Amino acid sequence: MSLKRSADWRDRAASELMSGVLSGAGITGNVLVMLEPLPEVAAAVSEAGGQARSWHRFAREGKKASAWVPAGPFAAATLRLPKAKDELEMAVHAAASVLEVDAPLWVYGANDEGAGSADRVIDPLMGPARTVASGGRCRVLEAFRRAGGPRPRGTLNEWRRSTSLEFPAGPREWISYPGIFAHGRVDPGTRVLLAAMRTVRLAGRHVLDFACGSGIVGAFLLAHEPTARVDLLDVDSVALAAAGENITGARLISSDGFGALERERYDLIVSNPPYHEGKAETRGVVENLIRGAPDYLKAAGSLMLVTRRGFPMAALMKSTFKTVEVSLDEGLYRVWFGKN
Ligand SMILES: C[S@@+](CC[C@H](N)C(=O)[O-])C[C@H]1O[C@@H](n2cnc3c(N)ncnc32)[C@H](O)[C@@H]1O
DSSP: OOOOOOOOOHHHHHHHHHHHHTTTTTTEEEEEEEEEOOOHHHHHHHHHHHEEEEEBBBBBOOOOOSSSSSOOSSEEEEEEESSSSHHHHHHHHHHHBOOTTOEEEEEEEEEGTGGGTTTHHHHHHOOOOOEEETTTTTEEEEEEEEEEEEOOOOGGGGEEEEEEETTTTTTEEEEEOOOOOTSSOHOOOOOOOOHHTTTTTOOTEEEEEOOOOHHHHHHHHHHHHOOOOOOOEEBBHHHHHHHHHHHHTOOEOOOTTOOOOOOTOOOEEEEEOOETTEEOOHHHHHHHHHHGGGGEEEEEEEEEEEEESSSOOOHHHHHHHHHEEEEETTTTTTEEEEEO
16 A cells, blocks of 8 residues: 655645646647646646646656656646756756757746746756746746757766765765765665664575665665675665666565555565655654554564654554564664564
């Protein structure tokens, strides 16, 4: 089962404003609807006379996600403002690469998400973007794909970033892409989790790296114990693309929480789980991880996760597992270990 969420006010207000622009735009042909979590924008495209084709980077609520936009050409595109600036830049290039000449791109979102300054990212590629609608603390910017403009970086590969990360056996190349958590570095919480994992028996074990990002936890685990087998799960298909390059041959699972798993049973589930979805803070993913883990563990399997120290996890861990231990307390972080 995927996680159930109620829409953030920003999502609702932004999609309403964008739908209003579409209803007056008189578009025909194929319209690319990018990163929109709610159904209203695609519905507004159809009502205006176009054919909506949605692209989701995140496999939330059972959506089929992919790391790159579908092949064009498109007569128009809408883009729900992404969280990070480099993620916006990549999405604008992706849109431009599949838009017909003179086709519009509409970028929309809340002012406190950075909608007011998105033109700084759009303009260098598309030419000047202007605000065509505002209201409900949101705005819609419009720009056009002009002939003779700069060439968009129109493949995921053109956004690939390679850095060097320190592993137990020395430095190794690490691949990341815009919008991935801890882009090209090891997060301090992840570092504490890695330290705690040294005490766990891993030889020959089947491990799930839940919310794997670019795969740092799984890769360290394999560097420490090459006989372990690691599956990598994340809701972000771009993160999974990076993880697949960083750990070749691992099984990649595009999933919202445990939603895409069926009969899998692991010896260990390990995680540095998320506490945000977009701008909104949430404990939903970590609570579902703890509650759901026993269904995906073998009889003697265990869960290890890192949280911020102040997060009240003890009661939930104790009501889910027979044995609960704090494996490590370090700085701001606490590593929990639960076993039946
Ligand atoms: C705190 S990061 C940890 C990434 C990586 N494990 C690390 O330590 O660098 C959390 C990850 O959770 C993923 N995520 C967010 N919501 C999720 C969900 N509902 N299901 C699965 N993964 C999710 C994010 O895409 C992100 O990669």
